[in-house]
Amino acid sequence: MKLDAVELRAVALPLVSPFRTSLGTQSVRTALVVRVLSDEGEGWGECVAEDEPAYSPEYLAGATDVIKRFMIPALAGIDLDPAAVGPTLRHLRGHPMAKAAVEMAVLDCWLRARRTSLAAHLGGVRRRVRVGVSVGIAESVDALLATVDRHLSAGYARIKLKIEPGWDLEPVRAVRETFGADVMLTVDANTAYELADLRHLARLDAFGLALLEQPFAPDDLHAHATLAARMDTPICLDESITSARDAAEAIRRGACSIVNVKPGRVGGYLEARRIHDVAQANGVPVWCGGMLETGLGRAANLALASLPGFTLPGDISATERYYRRDITRAFVLDGGEMEVPDTPGLGVLPEPTDLEAATTTVSRLTV
Ligand code: SMG
Ligand code: MG
Secondary structure (H helix, E strand, O other), rough: EEEEEEEEEEEEEEEEEEEOOOEEEEEEEEEEEEEEEEEEEEEEEOOOOEOOOOOEEEOOHHHHHHHHHHHHHHHOOOOOHHHHHHHEEEEEEEEHHHHHHHHHHHHHHHHHEEEEEEHHOOOOOOOOOEEOOOOOOOOOHHHHHHHHHHHHHHHHOOOEOOOOOEHHHHHHHHHHHHHHHOOEEEEEOOOOOOOHHHHHHHHHHHHOEEEEEEOOOOOOOHHHHHHHOOOOOOOOOOOOOOOOHHHHHHHHOOOOOOOEOOOOOOOOOOHHHHHHHHHHHHHOOOOOOOOOOHHHHHHHHHHHOOOEEEOOEEEHHHHHHHHHOOOOOOOEEEEOOOEEOOOEOOOOOOOOHHHHHHEEEEEEEEE
């Protein structure tokens, strides 16, 4: 397959309600949609970098620039097999979300031409996957309880609460006491704590959480390992894991016993599968994280979550939890599960009118 042109499109999708984490508040999801055109057809990808470099060092304008300036030229002459994208871009340090977006579009294009679904290509074994929902920091405990109630009534298989210092034990206790011991509950700190908070965090053990996600800085495996040795609640890493090698090292050091796999954070769906394989070989469960994706990323995440080691519900929620109007068809929740797309490539395409409505800028680069 040979690359002919690439279209880079910035889209802006207003969220149905603002999403607050320890990193800040988002009310509009801006994303970069990548469309590759090749001699074998076209394919679509999405870059999950955010406007500001807060969750990770990448940001949308930077990702757009590095794709244009360095990635597309590097891919220009080569035989575009999806497995070649990562190695071809390896000399460009960092920028995993930008790399993932390009690889995703190439995968979609290549798989469509071969009439194969992404789930089948990755080795998926499930037609439907159990999913959860990530609940932001609320204005009050009452407001949080109302939101959790709504999500449980909708049928979500797991509730994840965002926490930060000052919003942790009390909301978690309230949710546990109100909804009972049977609800699968997790918390995500997005790096908001320090090792000095260890005794405070250990008090979360009282609430029967399925996991505590990323309490400390991304590069602090030592702090995570220290906490893991002192808590019953399993520690899960998100921001710390940017490759299969990182995952192996974090597991070896006892810094986590569960891994959140996000394709954007690790450079693409193929590296995400390698993390799955490393974790599985070590008996470590994984689950698919979310970055408030558009329908393109949601479709691909469902494919990834259909692999056998994805045994915990992912942050892959129904479209209506995020957007009133997405750029693809809507994804719906059914009995706490979502269907894995099984048609070629990602299994979804942008709806032209919705895509146009969300677009803020487009540029086309001929190779
Ligand atoms: O897509 O449902 C979603 C969002 C899930 O909480 C979510 N993602 O750290 O796991 C995480 C966050 C990152 C995005 S907000 C900064
Ligand atoms: Mg997280």
